[in-house]
Amino acid sequence: MQSPIEFSVIARDDGARAGRLVTGHGEVATPAFMPVGTRAAVKAMAPDELWDMGYRMVLANAYHLAIRPGAELVREMGGVASFMGYRGAVLTDSGGFQAMSLAQINSITDDGIRFRSHLDGSLLMLTPESAVEIQQHLGADIMMALDECTPYPCEHGRALKSLDLTARWAERSHAARISTTQALFGIVQGSVYPDLRKMSAAQITSIAFDGYAVGGLSVGEPKPAMLEMAALSVSMLPADKPRYLMGVGTPADLLAAIAMGFDMFDCVLPTRNARNGSAFTSEGRISIKQAVHARDGRPLDPACDCRPCRTHSRAYLRHLFMSGEILAARALTEHNLHFYANLMRGAQAAIASRTFAAYAKDVAAGWPVKEAAEGA
């Protein structure tokens, strides 16, 4: 079967690469960050705002949407992008991670994950086949194979056993896909063990997925282990397919992962941090609740041209945050997503001009030592 997506690398700079991903809902320039729209909405944002910031693909969550409003309903409404009123592409995760982490009771068997809905307690079963079926109903441009995401820490024996399951589920996911317009990605696991990461990459890349993801990272392991496993995993992925690092990360993490050759990212950091009053700026992170901002007439980031930075002072944003106003969440989310979008645009341009290393260094130089060290 011909892949429902087209991916081409258009520039390389050492390990980093810039590309073009063509989906059923348009073209996405890579490296690409995908804002997280768990329930078919990126929290506090309107879909046209995401588009206007340059986002051409967002992530939605199959578990949440299957439980509410239901995958069939989303299908009736034309699929998740149409349901949201979003002009771009949508990637859905399989729901396995949420079935394990959010559901009230759950158990894993060879067949799949049995769990109770965190909303109404109803008993549900997620199998590799049903996860693909749900994502086909949701109309995702890119679907993810059901995997078991091991927690951290996880013993070697337990991680090895999980790897076998993930490999068998990957085969079944691939066999279950019917849609010819929706891509399916496999996921490499293996916890923090180099031998398991290699084994998993070999298993998963032996299946003809449309792209490959590296999962099971940013789940509590030390940052050096995360970066080591990401680098090892990506080195084993085919160069002609998109490579997606799941759930990562800080701006420094993204620059490091781009240097390794990853093309796609998602993370709740810019949106969740925003709702907690934390902003990413060219001068490092700012916590807007701090009293030092109370009478500060400057914008969040003097170097930023996003709408909130053009309109609002830190003093006003702090007042909104302290008062619990929705506009605080909106403004900080918009700013943070603008920061991430600019970071990706800058990376794409730097790779094209073969100046990525200097770009990454320049960007990090603006951040306080602590922030840079955190990502190093």
Next chain:
Amino acid sequence: MQSPIEFSVIARDDGARAGRLVTGHGEVATPAFMPVGTRAAVKAMAPDELWDMGYRMVLANAYHLAIRPGAELVREMGGVASFMGYRGAVLTDSGGFQAMSLAQINSITDDGIRFRSHLDGSLLMLTPESAVEIQQHLGADIMMALDECTPYPCEHGRALKSLDLTARWAERSHAARISTTQALFGIVQGSVYPDLRKMSAAQITSIAFDGYAVGGLSVGEPKPAMLEMAALSVSMLPADKPRYLMGVGTPADLLAAIAMGFDMFDCVLPTRNARNGSAFTSEGRISIKQAVHARDGRPLDPACDCRPCRTHSRAYLRHLFMSGEILAARALTEHNLHFYANLMRGAQAAIASRTFAAYAKDVAAGWPVKEAAEGA
């Protein structure tokens, strides 16, 4: 002293009038509805969105802003409009209503209202003089004199006594105003008693305020009493000054009050109802949480051209609301404020073409019987 605002009636149609109010922050077409931005933010909305919908004046609350972030801080930031990043005008209420209704402990003396802050319990005193001083610091284009808003029901003797206090406070408020760029309005009280409404109107209009408001309505009294008192009060206000009906109301209430000759309105209804899932439409009110909307691909109001109606289905909005997504509050608030802005634009045009009665009838004809009866 010359009035800091200019008001001119540019068209009349029976009792209704269309006008032009020029403030220190630009021109406002009347009849005008002011969205309520209690804490210097209209909940869920960005200031440029209000401007783009056609709103040229919003209301902010002196009590809330004096407590947090403080009137002095707002003054340092250039006044409330500048603080908000709003290009239009701002009217502030005096804070008396909130000092009585929100504060933990309060007592009224001839001097003013003594109360404890609902935020930190600090003991504060609001006098006619300090209420004007606070509003001067806030930089409001229109300030309101401190009054006592009687609850409903309220005995005649109690209401009469309150009226005396309100009249004396009005004198002191007027004497306390120093600013030559900020207008000050007096407020007519009198509960549901015609004799007291007349007495209050005579007292308040004997003072050279820049405009006159009718207060103490929509506080629980029956709708016919509200409309009767509003009509009686407005008939005693000078024709050459703006007339403001405080805290009212539904679309039907607004049309009725415009017919009486009121020029300005504020109400939390479009914004608060939105956050509770209730939308005003050309076909009456819709509660988006109802199951009937679950698979409805139509917009909230097929006759509406607001951004949410152009972008989102009822099915999606219901999903957002049921999921507690901020975008639900945003979309419904934007829609409702768009509805109110259109209602006012329609009224202005109808008065100019001397077709206001037909306009009010046509608008109401779109609503279900229950809705129309409620406002009648």
